[in-house]
Amino acid sequence: MEINILEMWHTMNPIVKSAVVVLTIQGIWGITVTIDRLLMLFMSKRRSRKFAADVSEPMERGDANAVMQVAEDAKKRSHLARFIYEGIKVFQENLALGHSRDRAAEFTQRNLERTGENLSTNLNKGMSVLATAGSTAPFVGLLGTVFGILGAFKVIGQDGGGGLSTIGPLIGEALYVTGYGLMVAIPSVMLFNWLSGLISKYEAGLANAGSELVDQLEAGALGGDPEAILDSPSSAINGQVAAPFPAE
Secondary structure, eight states: OOHHHHHHHHHHHHHHHHHHHHHHHHHHHHHHHHHHHHHHHHHHHHHHHHHHHHHHHHHHOOHHHHHHHHHHHHHHTOOOHHHHHHHHHHHHHHTTTTOOOOHHHHHHHHHHHHHHHHHHHHHTTTHHHHHHHHHHHHHHHHHHHHHHHHHHHHHHHTTOOHHHHHHHHHHHHHHHHHHHHHHHHHHHHHHHHHHHHHHHHHHHHHHHHHHHHHHHHHHHHHSSSTTTSSSSSTTHHHHHHTTTTTTO
């Protein structure tokens, strides 16, 4: 069966056209969000791996200033760098205030949890668009179909009758809107679930790196002097920094 999209568009009533426009906007917006989140994850993982490589040597020699400098320079581009920077900074500040190592580690853990919540909000930016499209697109399409069928019955009322040759095309056009809604909704749901999985895995990597950092700081990887860091070159932090983001 041949489908003439332009002819269908011209014969649709305004409400059905509105439904088609809304579905088109949802579809385009969903594609935009998907591309944006994939690029964000790719670039952040790449920058985090670079940060891990850059910070490896100063961590091994216990150079606190160098570690903080590298993390500060990279924290706006790398989520991992921000985690490491915030963790060491808060821990050092609490040691400088005279808190015990355990107390300083507790403050550091709380700070990293808040940082993680902020990062999660940033990472999931725009995901609600996919969720909304996946849940509402079928109903938008159905709404267009309902009004399309009502338009077909209106034609029957005006003509005083009519067979399938008269109302068939109109009903067919209305049903196409439902199909269009499903075409938008199904990929949106699949993309939302896929991206949510990728983001959750990424967040878990950050959380693991932050927890490992706190454990090592609490265990004495950071010396009593707030300006000294990683007094043991064999500290496990150096290996854990890159662990959540292995080279592909």
